[in-house]
Amino acid sequence: MSQEREKWGSRIGIILAVAGSAVGLGNFLRFPAKATLNGGGAFIIPYFVAFLLLGIPLMWIEWTLGRYGGKSGHGTAPGIFDSLSKNRTLKYIGAIGVLGPFIILIYYMYIESWTLAYTFYSFSGELLRTPDQNSMKEFLAGYQGLKSNNYFSNLGPAYIFFILTFAANFYFIYKGIQGGIEKLSRWGMPLLIIIGIILAIRVLTLGTPDSALPEQSINNALGFVWNPDFSQLLNAKVWLEAAGQIFFTLSVGIGVILTYASYLGSKDDVVLSGLTSSSLNEFCEVILGGSIVIPAAFVFFGGAGAIAIAESGTFNIGFISMPLIFEKIPFGFVFSGLWFLLLFIAGITSSVSLIQPMIAFLEDEFKFNRAKSTIILGIVAFLASQPAILFLENGFLDELDFWGGTVFLILFATVEVFIFLFVMGFKKGWEEMHSGGLMRVPRFYKFIIRYITPAFLLILLGFYSYQQFIPVIFLEGVSEADKPYIWGARALIFGFLLIFLFMIYYAWKRNANNGKGEVV
Amino acid sequence: MNTGGMIFMALSWGLILFLSAICFIRMIKTGNSESTGPDDMPD
Numbered sequence: 001m002s003q004e005r006e007k008w009g010s011r012i013g014i015i016l017a018v019a020g021s022a023v024g025l026g027n028f029l030r031f032p033a034k035a036t037l038n039g040g041g042a043f044i045i046p047y048f049v050a051f052l053l054l055g056i057p058l059m060w061i062e063w064t065l066g067r068y069g070g071k072s073g074h075g076t077a078p079g080i081f082d083s084l085s086k087n088r089t090l091k092y093i094g095a096i097g098v099l100g101p102f103i104i105l106i107y108y109m110y111i112e113s114w115t116l117a118y119t120f121y122s123f124s125g126e127l128l129r130t131p132d133q134n135s136m137k138e139f140l141a142g143y144q145g146l147k148s149n150n151y152f153s154n155l156g157p158a159y160i161f162f163i164l165t166f167a168a169n170f171y172f173i174y175k176g177i178q179g180g181i182e183k184l185s186r187w188g189m190p191l192l193i194i195i196g197i198i199l200a201i202r203v204l205t206l207g208t209p210d211s212a213l214p215e216q217s218i219n220n221a222l223g224f225v226w227n228p229d230f231s232q233l234l235n236a237k238v239w240l241e242a243a244g245q246i247f248f249t250l251s252v253g254i255g256v257i258l259t260y261a262s263y264l265g266s267k268d269d270v271v272l273s274g275l276t277s278s279s280l281n282e283f284c285e286v287i288l289g290g291s292i293v294i295p296a297a298f299v300f301f302g303g304a305g306a307i308a309i310a311e312s313g314t315f316n317i318g319f320i321s322m323p324l325i326f327e328k329i330p331f332g333f334v335f336s337g338l339w340f341l342l343l344f345i346a347g348i349t350s351s352v353s354l355i356q357p358m359i360a361f362l363e364d365e366f367k368f369n370r371a372k373s374t375i376i377l378g379i380v381a382f383l384a385s386q387p388a389i390l391f392l393e394n395g396f397l398d399e400l401d402f403w404g405g406t407v408f409l410i411l412f413a414t415v416e417v418f419i420f421l422f423v424m425g426f427k428k429g430w431e432e433m434h435s436g437g438l439m440r441v442p443r444f445y446k447f448i449i450r451y452i453t454p455a456f457l458l459i460l461l462g463f464y465s466y467q468q469f470i471p472v473i474f475l476e477g478v479s480e481a482d483k484p485y486i487w488g489a490r491a492l493i494f495g496f497l498l499i500f501l502f503m504i505y506y507a508w509k510r511n512a513n514n515g516k517g518e519v520v
Numbered sequence: 521m522n523t524g525g526m527i528f529m530a531l532s533w534g535l536i537l538f539l540s541a542i543c544f545i546r547m548i549k550t551g552n553s554e555s556t557g558p559d560d561m562p563d
Binding site for chain 1: 521522524525526527528529531532533535536537539540543544546547550
């Protein structure tokens with residue numbers, strides 16, 4: 001017997017939940033680095049263009065498809081795609097929309113647990129006793145179990161924080177949409193914004209900390225981030241980097257917005273809600289994210305140091321450079337603790353959104369109850385997370401990130417747009433989008449959604465294929481010792497893909513036999 | 521920070537704050553912030 005699907009308790013609840021899913025580590029670490037390395041203030045031009053032409057349309061499409069699927073009791077891509085057409089293969093293509101978030105989930109929770117651990121080590125004072133960059137790298141390597149050193153002798157502490165993070169995630173999932181995810185978002189997002197504002201104010205009031213280095217002032221630091229270099233606008237790579245940043249920051253193309261929107265009522269607004277959650281994400285990214293890391297790095301390490309930090313990659317910025325910066329500020333342990341707490345909140349509101357699609361798939365297509373779905377997925381996700389933890393130094397986690405966090409995202413977003421345009425049909429999709437809408441989408445978006453957004457996505461797909469996909473797929477620059485682990489990660493992904501495809505086949509066959517679905 | 525930097529920062533912040541404010545004001549003006557469910561709203 002089919003059970004009643006859950007619903008969001010309030011409009012602000014789903015807006016905060018979607019914004020929570022979108023606001024992640026990338027808002028505070030990836031955006032400022034990208035902006036600094038790609039033209040400063042000038043970067044914001046292609047960034048906003050991509051926001052208007054790619055991000056917003058994709059957001060509206062995903063909200064619309066999700067709410068549409070919810071009407072027929074489907075919260076994930078296989079069911080939603082299948083409900084749109086008699087074509088039997090569409091539901092199998094939808095497997096990417098369940099596999100993608102699951103693959104991201106099995107490594108993301110481990111990274112999230114580092115932020116919880118660093119919150120603890122910051123407030124305890126232990127982290128800020130590391131005197132320099134090399135020591136900070138040692139601290140991180142010891143914590144990750146990459147080496148045994150003065151700070152850590154084994155993976156034990158990392159494992160404890162991973163289990164705590166894992167348990168917290170599945171607790172909120174077990175409590176359901178209203179009692180878990182919505183409650184987490186309603187408390188978490190305001191707290192995240194308050195902490196972000198505190199940290200931004202602290203950085204923006206740093207003045208000139210070292211009077212012997214007057215050029216390293218906060219005014220020059222903001223200039224370092226925002227002074228426009230218009231010559232960069234002639235560089236196609238800058239435009240594609242901006243498009244990529246918008247794409248990843250809004251959490252479109254993963255499948256989580258589909259699932260979240262499926263718990264809306266059939267006449268609930270999606271246009272204004274989608275725009276509000278996007279604007280909240282932009283607030284966290286441009287205003288808060290742009291005011292913390294790079295300005296602080298400039299003030300303490302100068303322009304060359306800030307560029308080196310921006311080029312050092314997300315993890316180095318977050319886990320090595322930032323604690324070193326906080327060491328130089330009075331009561332640094334408090335600000336360091338708040339920084340990692342901010343990252344943890346950003347992480348957990350994102351990771352619960354990655355769990356929910358698979359839960360929805362089990363509930364909607366297999367009619368499992370919440371407890372059964374949570375237990376089954378919890379066991380599978382815990383086991384699947386182990387290689388990412390144990391083989392971190394061999395590139396296992398990076399390989400999962402490449403497929404789950406990049407390839408599947410862009411592929412699935414492209415699929416969604418084409419499903420919206422050619423399977424649902426643009427006219428029906430446009431009407432569906434406005435059903436219950438609290439605002440109308442400007443008419444020029446008809447042209448943008450039909451032509452510009454798909455073209456933009458295909459260009460992005462081509463760019464990533466050229467720049468990243470081909471070199472990574474052919475293992476360029478991977479040592480012989482690491483190759484078995486990379487193939488192991490691929491085997492894991494492929495194995496899960498086969499399992500999901502079989503589950504879709506089995507669920508539809510079973511439901512057809514029960515008279516509840518279509519033939520396989 | 522030069523004038524260009526100030527302009528870009530002010531415009532970016534202003535645009536995002538304006539967009540956020542418009543969205544939230546519009547939501548508040550529509551009154552019901554509770555999710556309506558499938559059958560509670562008129563066509």
